[in-house]
Amino acid sequence: MAQTVFAPWNDPKEKPLIEFVNVTKRFGDFTAIDNLSQKIYAKEFFALLGPSGCGKTTMMRMLGGFETPTSGKILLAGQDIGAVPPNKRAVNMMFQSYALFPHISVWENIAFGLKREGMAKVKIAARVDEMLRLTRLEKFSGRKPHQISGGQRQRVALARSLAKAPKLLLLDEPLGALDKKLRQETQFELMDIQESTGTTFVIVTHDQEEAMTVASRVAVMDHGKIVQVATPDVIYEAPNSVYVADFIGDVNLIEGTAKARKTSNTTKQLAAQPIAEPEVSPKPEPSSDRKPQPNERGEWLHDKLLEPVLGKRAAVQKTVATAPISETATSVAPAPKPSDLPDGGLEIAWLDNGKPLIASNADPSLDGAKVVLALRPEKLSISTEEPDAANVLRGKVIDIAYLGNISTYYVQLETGTMVKAQIANTRRVSRRDITWEDQVWLSFRATAGVVLEQEA
Amino acid sequence: MRRFSWFNVTSLTLGFAFLYLPMIILVVYSFNSSRLVTVWAGFSTKWYGELLQNEDFLQAAWVTIKVAFFASSIATVLGTMAAYVLVRGGRFHGRTLFSGMIYAPLVMPEVITGLSLLLLFIGIGLDRGILTVILAHTTFAMCYVSVVVSSRLISFDRSLEEAALDLGCSPFEAFRLVTLPIIAPAVISGWLLAFTLSLDDLVIASFTTGPGATTLPIKVFSAVRLGVSPEINALSTIMIGIVTIGVITTSLISKRSAIKQAREERAADRST
Numbered sequence: 001m002a003q004t005v006f007a008p009w010n011d012p013k014e015k016p017l018i019e020f021v022n023v024t025k026r027f028g029d030f031t032a033i034d035n036l037s038q039k040i041y042a043k044e045f046f047a048l049l050g051p052s053g054c055g056k057t058t059m060m061r062m063l064g065g066f067e068t069p070t071s072g073k074i075l076l077a078g079q080d081i082g083a084v085p086p087n088k089r090a091v092n093m094m095f096q097s098y099a100l101f102p103h104i105s106v107w108e109n110i111a112f113g114l115k116r117e118g119m120a121k122v123k124i125a126a127r128v129d130e131m132l133r134l135t136r137l138e139k140f141s142g143r144k145p146h147q148i149s150g151g152q153r154q155r156v157a158l159a160r161s162l163a164k165a166p167k168l169l170l171l172d173e174p175l176g177a178l179d180k181k182l183r184q185e186t187q188f189e190l191m192d193i194q195e196s197t198g199t200t201f202v203i204v205t206h207d208q209e210e211a212m213t214v215a216s217r218v219a220v221m222d223h224g225k226i227v228q229v230a231t232p233d234v235i236y237e238a239p240n241s242v243y244v245a246d247f248i249g250d251v252n253l254i255e256g257t258a259k260a261r262k263t264s265n266t267t268k269q270l271a272a273q274p275i276a277e278p279e280v281s282p283k284p285e286p287s288s289d290r291k292p293q294p295n296e297r298g299e300w301l302h303d304k305l306l307e308p309v310l311g312k313r314a315a316v317q318k319t320v321a322t323a324p325i326s327e328t329a330t331s332v333a334p335a336p337k338p339s340d341l342p343d344g345g346l347e348i349a350w351l352d353n354g355k356p357l358i359a360s361n362a363d364p365s366l367d368g369a370k371v372v373l374a375l376r377p378e379k380l381s382i383s384t385e386e387p388d389a390a391n392v393l394r395g396k397v398i399d400i401a402y403l404g405n406i407s408t409y410y411v412q413l414e415t416g417t418m419v420k421a422q423i424a425n426t427r428r429v430s431r432r433d434i435t436w437e438d439q440v441w442l443s444f445r446a447t448a449g450v451v452l453e454q455e456a
Numbered sequence: 457m458r459r460f461s462w463f464n465v466t467s468l469t470l471g472f473a474f475l476y477l478p479m480i481i482l483v484v485y486s487f488n489s490s491r492l493v494t495v496w497a498g499f500s501t502k503w504y505g506e507l508l509q510n511e512d513f514l515q516a517a518w519v520t521i522k523v524a525f526f527a528s529s530i531a532t533v534l535g536t537m538a539a540y541v542l543v544r545g546g547r548f549h550g551r552t553l554f555s556g557m558i559y560a561p562l563v564m565p566e567v568i569t570g571l572s573l574l575l576l577f578i579g580i581g582l583d584r585g586i587l588t589v590i591l592a593h594t595t596f597a598m599c600y601v602s603v604v605v606s607s608r609l610i611s612f613d614r615s616l617e618e619a620a621l622d623l624g625c626s627p628f629e630a631f632r633l634v635t636l637p638i639i640a641p642a643v644i645s646g647w648l649l650a651f652t653l654s655l656d657d658l659v660i661a662s663f664t665t666g667p668g669a670t671t672l673p674i675k676v677f678s679a680v681r682l683g684v685s686p687e688i689n690a691l692s693t694i695m696i697g698i699v700t701i702g703v704i705t706t707s708l709i710s711k712r713s714a715i716k717q718a719r720e721e722r723a724a725d726r727s728t
Contacts, residue, residue: 147721
């Protein structure tokens with residue numbers, strides 16, 4: 001039923017194109033990759049995201065054949081490629097520096113790999129011309145790499161690495177050298193090319209916005225391990241750890257102690273309600289084959305966190321991307337009344353004064369644990385009068401960052417904690433009623449945050 | 457604002473005079489029509505003409521050019537290989553020792569290099585002649601080549617080689633098709649440097665030479681012991697000319713390619 005949704009990672013029958021099996025890579029004493037296992041499927045746009053030194057580049061270089069794993073296996077289409085040298089792999093790489101050969105023309109650069117294959121001259125010419133068209137470089141084919149601009153060089157590098165029609169294309173910080181405007185344009189170009197060629201892309205980046213934009217799935221890495229792999233929206237809305245929540249986007253982290261909330265019979269209804277839902281839900285639009293879908297972990301998280309609010313996944317599938325947005329949109333409006341408050345979840349006692357925070361979507365089994373409530377700034381509402389909401393905090397505006405499309409308010413609570421609230425500037429004249437030193441009320445829904453276990 | 461103070465002008469003049477006055481005198485007297493070296497008797501190019509009649513000198517010049525050509529070519533191949541291994545080889549056991557040993561001949565007194573080579577050739581029973589001079593010159597020219605080439609390789613973007621491998625080159629193809637064309641200017645500079653060094657070497661050549669392999673510097677040196685003749689002046693002038701052209705060409709090759717690249721990059725940035 002969900003065939004049109006591109007989510008091979010949810011299909012147990014699907015064979016992965018690449019499989020890391022317990023791969024470890026050490027450089028002397030330093031462990032770059034630590035017993036890592038991961039599957040990547042054909043036609044995926046898979047992003048490896050993490051701070052420098054997290055092992056993402058090593059992982060990519062192992063796929064390219066420039067490093068060999070210390071232990072474990074890397075399978076490409078079922079075959080162990082650990083010991084295969086780079087020139088014998090159906091894998092091509094686009095280098096961060098582009099690595100264009102400066103002594104030959106753009107045309108020759110793109111033809112380079114094809115010539116090594118011993119392809120017939122006519123075929124080479126046809127293929128190179130096709131690549132030039134794909135990357136809109138026809139006019140520059142005769143130029144040397146230093147005679148074209150940065151953006152054009154980037155496209156030559158892409159054309160060259162795609163020319164051999166690899167099973168897998170590796171992109172090492174491909175857009176790092178471009179300025180912001182050009183980078184955004186190129187991101188969409190990359191996605192278009194990825195879709196039209198049907199090639200599997202693995203991209204390494206430290207730019208989370210880039211990873212979120214282009215990727216079908218994002219793997220957040222830290223210290224040689226993959227911390228979370230999920231579609232961009234799950235990574236953002238349902239991070240599985242404080243590390244991921246903090247690494248991706250802006251977040252308020254409120255520490256406290258969890259206490260299970262009383263569950264009344266309404267919880268049963270909540271649990272029962274979604275079962276009836278999926279059958280009547282409309283099928284996902286066929287055009288949305290790129291629409292991300294969570295993996296097992298994401299699904300588990302979804303069941304734990306989002307289901308009470310959004311209903312069961314089948315119903316969500318068509319709105320996975322829009323669900324968070326709708327929530328964001330309403331956050332500008334006053335938060336819901338306590339009467340809307342769903343039962344269950346946790347209460348979080350924090351800084352031992354004031355009301356506990358309510359997170360109705362949290363896992364009650366965390367009862368008694370030290371937890372962190374991760375709250376995206378755009379999920380908070382700000383107002384000058386006390387709102388009627390599940391969670392209300394009182395504080396003083398310390399700073400306002402006006403970014404044009406949004407404004408971020410830095411509010412210091414009475415307890416001293418700083419909390420960021422982000423408001424979309426939907427009107428041309430910004431809200432002048434809230435300014436520095438103002439006493440304000442912050443409010444958020446009982447389902448706005450994600451409760452995570454505190455990391456040791 | 458005066459850019460040159462009296463002090464600067466004086467030291468500059470003295471310095472250049474110290475370096476170039478002897479050579480200027482030599483060049484001037486090579487056009488002297490008198491047989492006496494120190495007495496000016498009018499302009500003449502007759503010594504150049506006589507030089508061309510002198511079989512001995514021509515023979516020595518031919519030997520020198522042969523030696524310089526072969527020695528610098530072998531030194532370029534070996535020196536480039538050594539530089540490549542030292543820069544690209546990563547950390548292997550004895551790397552520091554190797555690089556030290558490559559550069560040692562740069563500071564080694566020529567007398568010692570020459571003497572030790574002589575002993576080696578005698579020891580292995582190699583008849584001294586043009587071959588031994590070529591071998592000796594290869595030895596000391598090689599380290600100059602490897603210095604020039606390795607400084608270029610250090611600034612060479614390694615990912616270019618990786619890209620070549622990635623696109624299906626064997627490591628040797630990657631070197632031949634990508635690395636070598638890009639470092640070619642440095643290799644050519646190294647060759648020219650080796651050529652000029654071999655051309656004017658006297659000490660090592662005189663230790664390792666044998667019958668029938670008298671190089672020009674040896675010839676000049678022995679001729680001078682019998683008295684300086686204007687012919688020698690003419691010959692030396694020609695050698696100065698060749699060496700100067702060699703050095704200027706070497707620096708021009710590297711400089712022009714850098715300037716050309718910078719200009720084209722600017723043009724590329726403007727056009728977008």
